[in-house]
Amino acid sequence: MLYVTEYLTPPVGDRGAKRFDHAFLGHGSRRANFTDEEMMAMILGWQDRQDVLRERFSQNITAERKKQAWEDVTSEVNSVSRVLRGREEVKK
Numbered sequence: 124m125l126y127v128t129e130y131l132t133p134p135v136g137d138r139g140a141k142r143f144d145h146a147f148l149g150h151g152s153r154r155a156n157f158t159d160e161e162m163m164a165m166i167l168g169w170q171d172r173q174d175v176l177r178e179r180f181s182q183n184i185t186a187e188r189k190k191q192a193w194e195d196v197t198s199e200v201n202s203v204s205r206v207l208r209g210r211e212e213v214k215k
Contacts, residue, residue, distance in 0.1 A: 168196035
């Protein structure tokens, strides 16, 4: 399987070059489902940071602190993933 992070070039003069880009570079196609390992990393990462993620905004719980907590969860998911996931994708 090919991923967005890999650099691909279609053969010169290939009429299907546009279709090639869309099929293999992820443009217009849906993302891979989360694997069991990714789900477990997401759950454990969320549990470790639930005191920040579940709490309402306050002087101690700022938007930046919540954003950093989600970045940390995303890093944990990406450490076991073959597909690079973004913060918003993990947050959903």
